[in-house]
Amino acid sequence: MKIKNFKYFILSITLSVLVWSCEKTPEANPQPVYLVSATLVHEYSKEQLLSALGAQATDFALFVRGGVKQYKIIYKTKNTDGTDIQASGAVVVPNISGVDTYPLASYQHGTIFSDTEAPSYFNAGGEGTLASILSTLGYIVSAPDYIGYGATNNLPHTYEHREGLATASLDMLRATKEFIQQEKLKWNNNVYLGGYSEGGYATLALQKKMEEEAQGEFNLKASSCGAGAYNKTLSFKTIATTTSSGEANHNASYIWVILTYDHVYKLNRAMSSYFIEPYASQIQQNKQNVRISGSFNTLITNELKLAISNGTDTALMNAVKDNDIFDWSPKTPTMLTHGTADTYVPYFNTQTAYDAMVKRGVTTVRLNPVSGGTHSSSINKYILDTLVFFSSNQ
Numbered sequence: 001m002k003i004k005n006f007k008y009f010i011l012s013i014t015l016s017v018l019v020w021s022c023e024k025t026p027e028a029n030p031q032p033v034y035l036v037s038a039t040l041v042h043e044y045s046k047e048q049l050l051s052a053l054g055a056q057a058t059d060f061a062l063f064v065r066g067g068v069k070q071y072k073i074i075y076k077t078k079n080t081d082g083t084d085i086q087a088s089g090a091v092v093v094p095n096i097s098g099v100d101t102y103p104l105a106s107y108q109h110g111t112i113f114s115d116t117e118a119p120s121y122f123n124a125g126g127e128g129t130l131a132s133i134l135s136t137l138g139y140i141v142s143a144p145d146y147i148g149y150g151a152t153n154n155l156p157h158t159y160e161h162r163e164g165l166a167t168a169s170l171d172m173l174r175a176t177k178e179f180i181q182q183e184k185l186k187w188n189n190n191v192y193l194g195g196y197s198e199g200g201y202a203t204l205a206l207q208k209k210m211e212e213e214a215q216g217e218f219n220l221k222a223s224s225c226g227a228g229a230y231n232k233t234l235s236f237k238t239i240a241t242t243t244s245s246g247e248a249n250h251n252a253s254y255i256w257v258i259l260t261y262d263h264v265y266k267l268n269r270a271m272s273s274y275f276i277e278p279y280a281s282q283i284q285q286n287k288q289n290v291r292i293s294g295s296f297n298t299l300i301t302n303e304l305k306l307a308i309s310n311g312t313d314t315a316l317m318n319a320v321k322d323n324d325i326f327d328w329s330p331k332t333p334t335m336l337t338h339g340t341a342d343t344y345v346p347y348f349n350t351q352t353a354y355d356a357m358v359k360r361g362v363t364t365v366r367l368n369p370v371s372g373g374t375h376s377s378s379i380n381k382y383i384l385d386t387l388v389f390f391s392s393n394q
Helices: 046-052 054-060 127-136 162-183 198-213 232-241 248-264 279-289 302-310 314-321 348-359 379-391
Strands: 035-044 067-078 084-095 102-108 140-144 187-196 219-226 334-339 365-370
Touching: 035 046, 035 162, 046 054, 046 067, 046 127, 067 127, 067 162, 084 127, 084 162, 102 127, 102 162, 102 198, 127 140, 140 162, 162 198, 187 198, 187 379, 198 219, 198 334, 219 379, 232 302, 232 314, 232 348, 248 279, 248 314, 302 314, 334 348, 334 379, 348 365, 365 379
Parallel strands: 102 140, 102 187, 187 219, 219 334, 334 365
Antiparallel strands: 035 067, 067 084, 084 140
């Protein structure tokens, strides 16, 4: 789910906690390894940015503090099968009077069903707009499109796939770092991670990969993860055996996860092995764009329900387990935000992650429940709390 509503949170915090500077000696400019190209898409003054926002300007006018430069980045990464590809993303650079240096924020976007909503298109109402608004608060923003959007829209999106999302996001950060060095931008060397829903899952996956495989590359200061499905095993068992919300968009997401794992892990099964008719044929034809209402456990076959429940479908459940990211030991200050009444991505994903981390002796993780919050209604608090959390971890 993408974040749409920013209009209230800025009233709750002072501007002084959102922007800070730090004197650092810039690194030498090596030849880019990941960055392929950077194209300036738009350059806006504060007034021009508000004008470009059109009808949304009323929502955003309160906190647009300066102009921005919006760049489309093409960078080298790898697909889930190990092949070399060139992906894309957005980099937004702020221009705020009186600010000496900026931190870098990596923004992992939520679920989108249209390619043109991806950050690098900078379409009104799309994820590039959200990256631009964040930038006006005083961040250089790196926003990966992910595999399956933008420059890689001919490939299947790696929906809720741990390694696919983390790799694309980390290599985008690496390319952004090279871009910053190349352009001699005012960066204080600090890095912050954030995202909600699929973006929350992608953020925790990225953080895990950075801490375990990219130590020393970045000065990672804080990570804020919102409403992600971190406990995939329990999520699968729950939606297969209990009554779900029945909302068509929710079902589309659950279907998409199965489609992704079937493809990435080379299960290559007929849709009829997962879903009953007429849904199997509809999904075969329309993939994740299908819209089917009704509790998800009424869409899948009885054989699949039983196999997931008792764990006998080892190939599928091993694929699911490979995408669990709730049980590990983060070193970076981490905030886990989630609405307790979320019927789309159940709250147990965050609670079990927090519990598992604490059991491992982690002291850097913070549980941030939104009492009675749904998946949508918790977004504003996530944003507000994220900005305060970032500012407290300078």
